Amino acid sequence: MSALRLISNRTSQQASSNSDYTWDYEYYEYGPVSFEGLKAHKYSIVIGFWVGLAVFVIFMFFVLTLLTKTGAPHQDNADPSEKRFRMNSFVADFGRSLESERVISRQMAEESQSLFHFCINEVENMNKAKKSQKGPGLERNIHFQEVPRSSGMFEEDLHSLTKFNIPNFVNTEHNSSLGEDDLISEPPIILESKLVMQSSHRILD
Amino acid sequence: KNMSDLSLNITDCIQVVVPEEVFFTVAAAGILENLLILIAVVRNKNFHSPMYFFICSLAISDMLGSLYKTLENIFIILCKLGYLTRHGDFEKKLDDAMDSMFILSLLGSIFSLLAIAADRYITIFYALRYHNIMTLRRALIILAIIWTFCAGSSIAIALFSYEAATVIPFTILFPLMMFFILCLYVHMFLLARSHAKKIASLPTSTVHQRTNMKGAITLTIFLGVFLCCWAPFVLHILLARFCPHNPYCACYMSIFHVNGTLIMCNSIIDPMIFAFRSPELRSTFKKMFYCSR
Numbered sequence: 001m002s003a004l005r006l007i008s009n010r011t012s013q014q015a016s017s018n019s020d021y022t023w024d025y026e027y028y029e030y031g032p033v034s035f036e037g038l039k040a041h042k043y044s045i046v047i048g049f050w051v052g053l054a055v056f057v058i059f060m061f062f063v064l065t066l067l068t069k070t071g072a073p074h075q076d077n078a079d080p081s082e083k084r085f086r087m088n089s090f091v092a093d094f095g096r097s098l099e100s101e102r103v104i105s106r107q108m109a110e111e112s113q114s115l116f117h118f119c120i121n122e123v124e125n126m127n128k129a130k131k132s133q134k135g136p137g138l139e140r141n142i143h144f145q146e147v148p149r150s151s152g153m154f155e156e157d158l159h160s161l162t163k164f165n166i167p168n169f170v171n172t173e174h175n176s177s178l179g180e181d182d183l184i185s186e187p188p189i190i191l192e193s194k195l196v197m198q199s200s201h202r203i204l205d
Numbered sequence: 206k207n208m209s210d211l212s213l214n215i216t217d218c219i220q221v222v223v224p225e226e227v228f229f230t231v232a233a234a235g236i237l238e239n240l241l242i243l244i245a246v247v248r249n250k251n252f253h254s255p256m257y258f259f260i261c262s263l264a265i266s267d268m269l270g271s272l273y274k275t276l277e278n279i280f281i282i283l284c285k286l287g288y289l290t291r292h293g294d295f296e297k298k299l300d301d302a303m304d305s306m307f308i309l310s311l312l313g314s315i316f317s318l319l320a321i322a323a324d325r326y327i328t329i330f331y332a333l334r335y336h337n338i339m340t341l342r343r344a345l346i347i348l349a350i351i352w353t354f355c356a357g358s359s360i361a362i363a364l365f366s367y368e369a370a371t372v373i374p375f376t377i378l379f380p381l382m383m384f385f386i387l388c389l390y391v392h393m394f395l396l397a398r399s400h401a402k403k404i405a406s407l408p409t410s411t412v413h414q415r416t417n418m419k420g421a422i423t424l425t426i427f428l429g430v431f432l433c434c435w436a437p438f439v440l441h442i443l444l445a446r447f448c449p450h451n452p453y454c455a456c457y458m459s460i461f462h463v464n465g466t467l468i469m470c471n472s473i474i475d476p477m478i479f480a481f482r483s484p485e486l487r488s489t490f491k492k493m494f495y496c497s498r
Contacts, residue, residue, distance in 0.1 A: 038453075040453070042218055042452060042453065042456045043218070043456050043457075044453060045444075045453045045454065045456065045457040046456065046457050046460060049436075049437070049457070053433060053436060056432075057425060057428075057429040057433070060387070060425055060428065060429070061421060061422070061425040064391070064394065064420070064421035064424055064425060065418060065421040067391065067394050067395060067398060067421070
């Protein structure tokens with residue numbers, strides 16, 4: 001690259017001022033640069049560039065902070081029936097607001113039918129594919145943990161999504177009184193909080 | 206007035222020199238760190254997943270960047286000591302190869318970051334179908350395509366670097382990719398925000414305002430580090446192509462070594478913000494070090 005070779009030329013001149021180190025590109029004849037009559041400071045591009053970069057990064061940080069700001073947590077003391085009603089309603093709200101309705105209904109149709117099949121097929125495929133390597137038990141564990149791990153690592157950073165545990169998910173199928181559609185369309189974190197809610201209900205009742 | 210060398214008056218911008226020890230230390234640290242990550246991912250079967258493969262790809266491109274700088278410095282030292290001829294054909298070819306390695310490293314970094322962002326995006330928005338969408342085979346195919354494209358364009362850019370037509374697309378690609386990655390992450394953030402709002406309205410939740418800052422800080426660090434480390438060099442290329450005789454541009458170009466050291470610092474910082482965030486990888490490193498003792 002022209003810049004790099006140019007720089008190699010200069011580097012060598014700096015490093016060994018008395019040796020005759022030149023690349024053989026005559027193209028590089030680079031006349032003297034006169035520094036007279038400069039209106040602004042000679043390092044103005046350097047300073048301007050770094051200041052601009054710093055301003056941009058800080059601006060980006062503020063924009064991201066504003067994006068992640070939530071309102072103050074809203075603590076109510078309602079009774080259990082109201083809580084359940086509110087949960088149902090905001091699950092429905094969330095389902096609408098997450099994506100367009102068409103996409104959601106398509107996802108729900110696909111996934112509500114195939115959720116168990118998906119899990120079962122994955123395990124079967126995995127067992128077939130990796131039969132020669134390890135025991136299937138270990139693989140199943142690793143496989144089930146793959147999604148939570150990959151999402152878990154980033155969620156640590158985001159601090160807003162908890163781990164997506166398929167075993168938990170499967171358990172809620174049996175225990176929950178909410179519809180299957182709700183469980184599939186809503187995000188994992190709502191599930192976890194619902195588990196908390198339901199277990200607390202069971203303790204209270 | 207007819208000088209063959211560059212004038213080095215006191216009023217001129219003197220080339221800022223980074224001591225060679227600093228250069229080599231930074232380069233060696235970068236290479237070692239990324240090599241450790243590669244070894245850890247290859248050895249541990251748990252890490253044979255698309256996410257870790259993309260992190261490996263980033264580690265490889267960082268390693269190439271540091272390697273390039275190290276080789277260039279060694280090359281210059283050898284020339285200084287007289288072991289290599291200065292006008293030879295072999296040296297020219299070697300220089301070409303090294304330049305293309307460097308561009309390969311830059312392009313590889315950009316595309317690896319893009320792949321990591323896309324992978325996280327799919328993890329969050331298509332969580333249930335993630336395993337069907339991002340299978341291991343597809344991830345390897347994507348990586349093969351990315352690296353083939355990067356290798357091809359780096360060779361093309363190194364050979365045809367004299368044309369403005371190669372410099373301009375190269376410098377446009379850089380902010381374009383950054384913007385796209387930023388959009389992906391912002392969309393993920395918006396989802397996280399709506400989640401957090403819903404959770405905050407639950408009666409049994411306790412949401413701390415402070416924890417929401419961590420996401421913004423993390424993302425700013427990701428993109429800020431990449432920008433601060435690579436943008437100075439990209440600007441250098443632009444200025445060298447379009448205004449080499451302008452005194453302001455020449456002053457900017459005099460800090461080239463600092464820019465090069467920044468690129469190597471990027472190789473050191475990237476593993477810390479991508480790979481070492483994973484607790485499994487950290488525990489694998491601990492096992493590796495304790496077992497080797």
